[in-house]
Amino acid sequence: MDSIGFDxxxxxxxxxxxxxxxxxxxxxxxxxxKGGIDSIATExxxxxxxxxxxxxxxxxxxxxxxxxxxxxIGVFLSFTFGYVTLTLKAxxxxxxxxxxxxxxxxxxxxxxxxxxxxxSTQSLATxxxxxxxxxxxxxxxxxxxIISGHNVLTYVxxxxxxxxxxxxxxxxxxxxxxTVGENPHAAESVGLSVMKYKYLSLFIAGSLAGLGGAFMSxxxxxxxxxxxxxxxxxxxxxAESMGQGVPGGVLLATLLFSVADALSVRLQxxxxxxxxxxxxxxxxxxxAIAVYSYHREKKKERRQQTD
Amino acid sequence: MANExxxxxxxxxxxxxGVMANKNVSFTVEEGEIHALMGENGxxxxxxxxxxxxxxxxxxxxxxxDGKKLDHAGSAEAIKxxxxxxxxxxxxxxxxxxxxxxxxxxxxxxxxxxxxxTAIGQVRELGEKYNLRVNPLARVEDISVGLxxxxxxxxxxxxxxxxxxxxxxxxxxxxxxxxxxxEQLLLLRKNNHTIIFISHKIREVMQICDxxxxxxxxxxxxxxxxxxxxxxxxxxxxxxRDVILKQDKKPAEFGAPKLRxxxxxxxxxxxxxxxxxxxxxxxxxxxxGVAGVEGNGQNDLxxxxxxxTRGATGEVLADGKNILGKSIREIRDLGISxxxxxxxxxGVASDGSVWQNLIADRVDQPEMKSGAFxxxxxxxxxxxxxxxxxxxxxxxxxxxVGMLSGGNMQKVVVARxxxxxxxxxxxxxxxRGIDVGANEFIWKKIVEKRDAGKAILLVSADLNEVLELSxxxxxxxxxxxxxxxxxxxxxxxEELGLYMLGLKKQEALGHGQ
Numbered sequence: 001m002d003s004i005g006f007d008x009x010x011x012x013x014x015x016x017x018x019x020x021x022x023x024x025x026x027x028x029x030x031x032x033x034k035g036g037i038d039s040i041a042t043e044x045x046x047x048x049x050x051x052x053x054x055x056x057x058x059x060x061x062x063x064x065x066x067x068x069x070x071x072x073i074g075v076f077l078s079f080t081f082g083y084v085t086l087t088l089k090a091x092x093x094x095x096x097x098x099x100x101x102x103x104x105x106x107x108x109x110x111x112x113x114x115x116x117x118x119x120s121t122q123s124l125a126t127x128x129x130x131x132x133x134x135x136x137x138x139x140x141x142x143x144x145x146i147i148s149g150h151n152v153l154t155y156v157x158x159x160x161x162x163x164x165x166x167x168x169x170x171x172x173x174x175x176x177x178x179t180v181g182e183n184p185h186a187a188e189s190v191g192l193s194v195m196k197y198k199y200l201s202l203f204i205a206g207s208l209a210g211l212g213g214a215f216m217s218x219x220x221x222x223x224x225x226x227x228x229x230x231x232x233x234x235x236x237x238x239a240e241s242m243g244q245g246v247p248g249g250v251l252l253a254t255l256l257f258s259v260a261d262a263l264s265v266r267l268q269x270x271x272x273x274x275x276x277x278x279x280x281x282x283x284x285x286x287x288a289i290a291v292y293s294y295h296r297e298k299k300k301e302r303r304q305q306t307d
Numbered sequence: 308m309a310n311e312x313x314x315x316x317x318x319x320x321x322x323x324x325g326v327m328a329n330k331n332v333s334f335t336v337e338e339g340e341i342h343a344l345m346g347e348n349g350x351x352x353x354x355x356x357x358x359x360x361x362x363x364x365x366x367x368x369x370x371x372x373d374g375k376k377l378d379h380a381g382s383a384e385a386i387k388x389x390x391x392x393x394x395x396x397x398x399x400x401x402x403x404x405x406x407x408x409x410x411x412x413x414x415x416x417x418x419x420x421x422x423x424x425t426a427i428g429q430v431r432e433l434g435e436k437y438n439l440r441v442n443p444l445a446r447v448e449d450i451s452v453g454l455x456x457x458x459x460x461x462x463x464x465x466x467x468x469x470x471x472x473x474x475x476x477x478x479x480x481x482x483x484x485x486x487x488x489x490e491q492l493l494l495l496r497k498n499n500h501t502i503i504f505i506s507h508k509i510r511e512v513m514q515i516c517d518x519x520x521x522x523x524x525x526x527x528x529x530x531x532x533x534x535x536x537x538x539x540x541x542x543x544x545x546x547x548r549d550v551i552l553k554q555d556k557k558p559a560e561f562g563a564p565k566l567r568x569x570x571x572x573x574x575x576x577x578x579x580x581x582x583x584x585x586x587x588x589x590x591x592x593x594x595x596g597v598a599g600v601e602g603n604g605q606n607d608l609x610x611x612x613x614x615x616t617r618g619a620t621g622e623v624l625a626d627g628k629n630i631l632g633k634s635i636r637e638i639r640d641l642g643i644s645x646x647x648x649x650x651x652x653x654g655v656a657s658d659g660s661v662w663q664n665l666i667a668d669r670v671d672q673p674e675m676k677s678g679a680f681x682x683x684x685x686x687x688x689x690x691x692x693x694x695x696x697x698x699x700x701x702x703x704x705x706x707x708v709g710m711l712s713g714g715n716m717q718k719v720v721v722a723r724x725x726x727x728x729x730x731x732x733x734x735x736x737x738x739r740g741i742d743v744g745a746n747e748f749i750w751k752k753i754v755e756k757r758d759a760g761k762a763i764l765l766v767s768a769d770l771n772e773v774l775e776l777s778x779x780x781x782x783x784x785x786x787x788x789x790x791x792x793x794x795x796x797x798x799x800x801e802e803l804g805l806y807m808l809g810l811k812k813q814e815a816l817g818h819g820q
Contacts, residue, residue: 170420175403179411182400189398190412190462191383 011266012146019258021220023157024212025236026254027164028205033240035201036181040096042209043233044103045077049213051107054224057126067214074210075203082202108226120225129153129219151219165247177201238285242292260284312338312470312501318368320354328354330525341492341502343512345545346522352505356472360392361385391468393459395475399447406430406443409462433461438494453484470501477511489515507600509538509808521545538810546804556754559778562591565762566731571621573611581607583786589762596777597766600807604786605766606648609735613645614638644729646720648736654720657709661701662690664708664719668727697722714745721749732756735766750776770800782806
């Protein structure tokens with residue numbers, strides 16, 4: 001391979017790197033959806049949490065403190081969204097859009113207030129989360145270079161997929177949450193509290209969105225910059241639907257989007273027009289959703305014919 | 308078997324909109340019996356059972372179960388005391404497995420995990436005991452309606468229910484599944500469970516029930532033992548009318564047939580045959596009432612003729628042309644109008660204004676346009692004329708239809724459909740749930756159409772409406788036409804009831820009349 005050639009190992013490494021925030025986003029969307037809650041607000045929640053992460057790390061002088069602060073803000077915003085849509089019965093799409101727009105403006109206002117700049121928090125000294133070398137793996141030739149040396153949250157996100165699978169399909173609360181999300185009447189008919197499990201799903205999804213957001217400013221880069229979520233919350237929604245709402249499927253769908261994301265970064269480095277290349281992940285999202293929906297409809301049609 | 312398990316005393320329930328669903332209803336059930344609760348739709352049986360199960364509040368009365376007074380604190384208390392309900396619409400989660408649905412809310416656990424093995428074992432064991440065999444690992448979305456019902460029964464039994472309320476359990480079942488259900492119910496009774504069986508099918512009640520309580524118009528008409536009574540007795544108690552309105556009209560003069568229905572068959576999307584070989588002629592100057600207990604195909608008949616269903620076979624001939632499979636636009640263009648059963652979803656666009664709804668069927672007609680554009684002058688003139696003629700009480704033609712009362716909303720539908728000057732009018736429950744004034748007005752309009760030589764098919768669950776308004780009457784039962792009376796005056800409500808409930812059937816109903 002020549003110097004501008006394609007370094008597959010580096011590409012695989014960066015795919016995993018860009019996958020981390022997307023995976024948190026799609027897992028958050030998955031838990032929202034499982035609890036029967038619209039996941040449209042994920043984008044805005046993540047953006048606010050990205051700022052909360054940076055500001056928290058600066059305030060507490062600790063990246064871990066920032067992470068916790070980001071998670072708390074995530075849960076707080078998620079509960080707020082839940083209160084407005086479930087208790088006050090506001091239209092979830094409108095409430096979600098409102099939250100997303102609010103996040104866009106409010107984050108800029110806050111960084112301007114704190115730093116006097118409107119673009120980013122680079123002037124605040126913020127510690128970042130450490131990267132992790134995995135003892136045995138890191139010494140393996142190719143695999144070590146791909147899998148080892150990522151941010152600690154990257155590993156957390158992958159463990160989270162397995163943990164959520166266990167939670168949803170093996171535990172009592174998981175079963176009840178899925179019931180409440182799919183058929184609240186069935187839950188009521190056996191005397192379960194629908195609201196309790198809806199708020200459980202808000203809590204988990206809010207924490208995940210918080211982790212994903214905080215990762216952006218504490219690991220992905222070391223500061224908050226405006227609009228830094230850049231549609232990842234929405235890509236998470238797409239991955240959730242393409243992965244059919246099961247953790248493994250959502251992981252695979254997220255991986256696909258991450259490949260597109262990493263590819264767009266790579267191709268920009270290879271002197272392709274960056275404006276065009278930045279389109280790539282979004283283009284893949286649209287195409288993937290279209291293909292997926294087409295197949296789902298076909299399948300439904302076929303099923304109806306055999307009935 | 309003299310051990311009284313349930314006593315509901317003087318239950319009165321008035322809905323916030325003023326409808327009295329139950330009036331001083333008393334209802335007693337003894338342990339170990341299958342007790343039928345019968346009545347037509349809207350008689351108040353479901354309301355009474357929802358009150359018992361704690362999902363509906365009540366205004367007056369007391370409930371004693373097993374000697375203890377039940378406070379009204381939601382279904383959790385009812386479940387805990389040993390009352391279980393199988394709802395008409397199943398309360399199951401489709402994507403979950405059978406055993407997960409059954410153990411929901413009472414999952415056995417081992418550490419942090421659900422103990423699936425124990426759960427599956429419990430479900431199997433219970434299934435063996437009551438002969439309700441369902442594969443615990445199947446997904447609910449993949450199993451038949453009959454099996455889903457077994458899952459519901461298991462769900463209720465798993466919670467230790469001793470009194471089971473079954474809300475029209477056979478409505479969704481095939482005859483074979485019904486037989487199977489009955490065997491299971493008899494087995495449950497043998498195990499000293501008590502069953503309340505809501506139904507309006509006399510034959511089924513006679514077959515498996517010990518006692519029957521009959522409700523009509525929110526009141527109890529009494530409880531009788533099934534042994535020693537006849538289907539006719541039950542029918543007489545069940546079907547009756549309170550004459551509120553009378554309609555004077557000239558004797559009918561029937562003309563040539565306008566609509567011929569031949570060998571009409573329709574199977575709905577759940578695979579149930581809703582129309583079985585239906586044949587009749589509708590003539591000009593005739594109001595043909597279609598009577599039947601709800602859900603016996605009357606609505607499907609009206610919708611199929613107007614092109615709202617897909618996949619029906621046979622012929623529907625309007626002026627000799629088969630309209631089956633044609634679009635609604637084409638059907639309307641042949642001079643057929645339709646007043647739908649559900650005015651809110653099919654009859655009007657609630658957010659639209661009165662004038663928009665009035666011209667909805669004719670926006671593309673030249674009479675509404677000047678040049679390429681809609682003419683607001685023509686539209687306004689027409690709307691105002693219809694509002695006046697049909698006495699629609701609205702602030703202005705710009706008011707949104709959703710703001711109008713039920714009666715006035717229905718008048719908007721009637722005004723639009725009648726002013727299209729149809730040759731054939733299909734009126735599906737034209738006066739359901741509206742005030743007496745609007746009711747009278749709509750009746751008058753229908754009679755005017757008849758006198759002008761139009762043909763009217765009137766589907767109604769209101770027996771009074773069928774008997775007062777119709778010139779001739781068809782009776783449907785389980786998708787079949789079971790009776791035709793050329794002269795509606797010659798039939799009594801008792802007789803109609805026997806046909807509606809499937810106790811009698813005219814044999815010579817092959818090919819029109």
